[in-house]
Amino acid sequence: MGRIVVIGESHRGALSDASRELLTKAQEIAGTGGDTVSVVVLGEAARDSVKAASAKEATVIVGPGVDEYHPETYERAIAHLLDEIQPSLVLMGNTTMGMDLGAAIAARRGVAMVAYCTALVLDGETLVATSQVYGGKLASEIEVPKTGTVVTVIPGSWAPVQSSDSPDIRDVEAPVPSRLELLKVIEAEPGQDVDITKADILVSVGRGIEDPDNLELADQLAEALHGVVSCSRPVVDSGWLPRSRQVGKSGQTVKPKVYLALGISGAPEHLQGMKDAELIIAVNNDERAPIFEVAQYGATADILELMPALTEKLQERVG
Amino acid sequence: MKITVLMKDVPDLVEDLELEAGQLLVDDISFVVSEWDDQALEEALLIKDEAGADVTIVAVDTGDVDTMLYTALAKGADRAVKIVGDFTRRLTNRTRAAILAEYCKSESPDLILTGVQAIDDIDGQIAGLLAGYLDIPHASVVREVHTMDAQLHFIQEYSGGRMAEFTAASPVLLGIQAARKPPRYVTVAKVRQLQKSATLDEVQVVLPSTPGLTVRRLYKPEAAGHAEMWGDDADTVAEHIVRVLGEKKLLRS
Ligand SMILES: Cc1cc2nc3c(=O)[nH]c(=O)nc-3n(C[C@H](O)[C@H](O)[C@H](O)COP(=O)(O)OP(=O)(O)OC[C@H]3O[C@@H](n4cnc5c(N)ncnc54)[C@H](O)[C@@H]3O)c2cc1C
Ligand SMILES: Nc1ncnc2c1ncn2[C@@H]1O[C@H](COP(=O)(O)O)[C@@H](O)[C@H]1O
Numbered sequence: 421m422g423r424i425v426v427i428g429e430s431h432r433g434a435l436s437d438a439s440r441e442l443l444t445k446a447q448e449i450a451g452t453g454g455d456t457v458s459v460v461v462l463g464e465a466a467r468d469s470v471k472a473a474s475a476k477e478a479t480v481i482v483g484p485g486v487d488e489y490h491p492e493t494y495e496r497a498i499a500h501l502l503d504e505i506q507p508s509l510v511l512m513g514n515t516t517m518g519m520d521l522g523a524a525i526a527a528r529r530g531v532a533m534v535a536y537c538t539a540l541v542l543d544g545e546t547l548v549a550t551s552q553v554y555g556g557k558l559a560s561e562i563e564v565p566k567t568g569t570v571v572t573v574i575p576g577s578w579a580p581v582q583s584s585d586s587p588d589i590r591d592v593e594a595p596v597p598s599r600l601e602l603l604k605v606i607e608a609e610p611g612q613d614v615d616i617t618k619a620d621i622l623v624s625v626g627r628g629i630e631d632p633d634n635l636e637l638a639d640q641l642a643e644a645l646h647g648v649v650s651c652s653r654p655v656v657d658s659g660w661l662p663r664s665r666q667v668g669k670s671g672q673t674v675k676p677k678v679y680l681a682l683g684i685s686g687a688p689e690h691l692q693g694m695k696d697a698e699l700i701i702a703v704n705n706d707e708r709a710p711i712f713e714v715a716q717y718g719a720t721a722d723i724l725e726l727m728p729a730l731t732e733k734l735q736e737r738v739g
Numbered sequence: 740m741k742i743t744v745l746m747k748d749v750p751d752l753v754e755d756l757e758l759e760a761g762q763l764l765v766d767d768i769s770f771v772v773s774e775w776d777d778q779a780l781e782e783a784l785l786i787k788d789e790a791g792a793d794v795t796i797v798a799v800d801t802g803d804v805d806t807m808l809y810t811a812l813a814k815g816a817d818r819a820v821k822i823v824g825d826f827t828r829r830l831t832n833r834t835r836a837a838i839l840a841e842y843c844k845s846e847s848p849d850l851i852l853t854g855v856q857a858i859d860d861i862d863g864q865i866a867g868l869l870a871g872y873l874d875i876p877h878a879s880v881v882r883e884v885h886t887m888d889a890q891l892h893f894i895q896e897y898s899g900g901r902m903a904e905f906t907a908a909s910p911v912l913l914g915i916q917a918a919r920k921p922p923r924y925v926t927v928a929k930v931r932q933l934q935k936s937a938t939l940d941e942v943q944v945v946l947p948s949t950p951g952l953t954v955r956r957l958y959k960p961e962a963a964g965h966a967e968m969w970g971d972d973a974d975t976v977a978e979h980i981v982r983v984l985g986e987k988k989l990l991r992s
Contacts, residue, residue, distance in 0.1 A: 489897055492876040516898050519856065520879040520914070523863030527836065527871025532950045533863035548955070554858045555752050558763075559960040562861065563953040570863075599876045600907045603892075608900030621989065645984075646991050657778075657917035663900070670880070670896055670916075678989055680980075685752070699987065701980060702966060706753065717983060718966030725973035733977045737990065 422508030422566065424450050427498060428461045429517060430469035435461075438513035440580035442573060443474040445540055446511055452542060455508060459587065460501060462486040462494060462594070474583030483594035490602050495521050497594040499528045508566040509547070511573060516670075518572035531568035536688070538577045540564070555687045556710040574688060609664065614648050616665055620677045621647030624667060624694070625655060628683015628704065628723050632660040637727040638682070644734040650674065652684050668693035682723040686711025740792040740886050740909075743848035744783045744816070745839055745865060746776040747798060748807055749858050761956025765802075765828040772807050775854025781918035782884055783852050784815045790886045792850075793817050797842060799835055801826045805939065806930070813925040813933045820940045832860045836868035837947040843873055849909035850891060855879050855916045862952050866914030876907060879914030 424446040428439040435443075439459075446457045459475040461467075463486045470478040479501060485493040498521065502510060510525070512518035514536055526533035538559075539550035547564040549571055564571060616622060623642040629635060635649070642649045649665065656666045667674055669689040679697035684690060686702070686709055694700070695714050702715035703723050712718040719726070748770040750756055750763065757764040783794045795818040796811040798804040808819035822842055843851060856864045870877030884893040891907045896916060969979045984990050 488903065489895075491878040491895065495877075516880050516896060519864060520867065520877075520895075523865075523867025524871040524877060525867075526863055527833075527868045528874070530950060532952050533833070533868070534952065535860060535863055551861050552960075553861055553957075554750065554756060557752060557756055557959070558758075558957050560861050560957050561955040563955060565950075565952075599911070600878065600905050603904040603906055605897075605901065605903045606894075653917075658921045670898070671900070677987070678984065699983075700966075701983070703976065705971070707968075708755065712966040712968070713962040713964060715966035717969060717979070719969040719976040719979070720971040721969075721973045721976045722971075726976055729973040730977040730980055733981050734990070737981065 422453070422455045423458050423505055424455050424509045424511065425502065425505060425507040426457065426459045426475065427510065427512045428459050428466070428470065428473070429513060429515060430461055430466040433465065433468045435469045435473060436513070437580060438515060438573070438575035440474070441575065441578055442511040442513065443583065444580045445578065447474055449509070449540070449542065449547065458505065458507070460498065462497065467589070470587060470589060472583060472585065473587055474581070474585050475587045476585070478587040478589045479592055480589060481592050481594050483596075485597050486594045488602060488605055489517060490597055490600065491520050492600040493594055493597045495524050497592070499525045500595070501592055502529060502568070507568055509564070510568065510570045512570065514572040514574045522570045522572040526570040529568060531570065532565055534562055534564055534569060534571045537571050537573045540571065540573070552688055555685060556691070557708070576692070613662065613664065616648055616650045616667065617672050617674050619648035621645050621680070622650045622674060622676045622678070623647050623680050623682065624650040624652070624684060625682050626652040626684030627654045629655065630724070632658070634724060635660060637724065637731070641727045641731045644731045652690050681711050681715065682727065684711055685709045686714065740786070740790070740850060741848045742783045742786065742792050742794045742850045742852060743843065743846065744776070744780050744794060744796050744811070745851065745853035745869070746780060746796055746807060746811065747773050747835070747857060748802070748804060749773045752858065758957055758959070761958060763957060770802065773854050773857040775856055775915060777922045778918045779852040779854050779915040780811055780814065780816070781920065781922040782915050784923065785919055786884060786886055787815065792886065795820060795846070795848070797822065797839065799826055799830065799838055801828050801830050808939050809934050809937065810925060810930050812937050813930045814923055818940060819937070820942055822944050823941050824944050825946050831862050831949070831951065832865055833862045833868060833949045833951070834947065836865055836872055837949045838944050839865070839869050840872035841944045841947065842942060843869070847910065849889070850886070851910070851912040852884070852915055855881070855914040861954065864914060866912060870912045873912065875910050875912055877912035877914070878905065880916045881913045882916055883919055884913060884915075
């Protein structure tokens, strides 16, 4: 019988939804093969989060260097622990931490890795993962060898279930970092100008805006709609809008009454931040853009023509 | 400071990704430089501009990588290396990382930069895989890399807008999320010009063996739903939007 290890992430003393989701799946897979589910967290602050985790065993990696995320220390500590446990399968969230550590740990340990997983099912004896690749345009079906393969799962791929377990908890000491030194943690800055998470109507622009000068068209449209301008990550990385306006995995999660996605392709990292909007209207001149799969309404118009046309219609209406 | 930037090209998502028997028809697809590798190149060039550095661009020759390498040289890289061997477009990331590890071991750069991810890295991101093989510290989702003497400074993005500032002694490998400035632009004419005088260094690496994955198939996912489409005429689309927002009582007068 093997061990399925879930590398958990916790926040304010509770396991993240993404981690609970992994435990749910680990139990499901373990149930059929008689495997043991083992959860691993790092830092004293995470101890409480595993007390009721859906697992038989829990390991808390402790030490001075693990209270904040530290790529070198976390990687070495986890890889070392896995060498000892010799798991059949390792599940991590496809979060910043999973993206950072998953591949490194797999390469270090000489085992395979599957990234961007959205489904994990048993097909007879074979564990089969589905991964979302090519910006969400293609899916890939992969056989997962149960030889310690590291699988990183996109958060929200399936629902976590409530647990009533109380795992046996043991502590393991983390190694001391030797090359990377964490200087300071910088807390998230609240939006200096507007809070896009509070807006009812978001006029959200992506790389299709092409040029910062065209942002004026989005501003005018937002004004006519009494909405707020938000954007995808490349618009922020280009320095065209402040980071507080960014929607997505590494930006804000928004749930407005209307999300107008203009020139946004709908990459998984963007969808993560807006797919629960009440109404999504997408305009993108590529009819195959993945954004149309989450939008209720869509159009293949040129946004540089649409924005002024729509603004004008709204202004006419007011008279 | 010796900086190595690892670059690869990936299918252009603007075009239709044609499949046959669950595999990409790689011969019919156009390839473009992976956007995050382009960001890594830009960050390397900014470090060079700021503090001086020797920047080498490295790509595994899985097809036509010459233009990508010449473009990097035209942008200001000092050297371009093409790793040649028995490689095809179907090279997995795992094997690519093992090939790059062979190369990096012989060159010992102080800093290795590459993109945080690529759209096709099903079997793991190059940054992590390579760092694991090289057994050197690494960090991904990184921005704002600066050098001070032999020390490096950088920002790693945590989740939810939090981030952390790190310092490191070389060698270090960083997966770049975004450069400090948008990637610089060079004209096709300049690239062509340079192509006449510059050369690419070819380095031979033997195909290593790595843990493989069985990919049963690639396919276009059956969408759970699809938007009701309004066509491509701006005026018509604008009318539809006004109508729908009106019906939902979302228009303020
Ligand atoms: C760790 C990590 C975190 C990330 N976090 C985020 C995040 O928080 N938020 C985020 O958005 N991204 C994030 N990304 C980036 C993400 O992967 C995509 O690169 C990004 O979302 C793409 O933005 P886009 O849709 O604006 O650009 P593109 O994908 O380039 O899409 C532009 C679209 O505009 C269309 N278009 C072009 N011109 C026009 C026109 N004139 N009219 C109509 N349509 C037009 C094109 O057809 C295309 O579909 C993250 C990536 C990583 C690796
Ligand atoms: N400030 C935070 N500290 C720790 N975990 C967080 C924080 N914010 C979000 N999370 C969790 O991290 C995961 C998202 O990570 P990412 O995809 O990297 O943005 C989710 O499971 C969240 O519950």
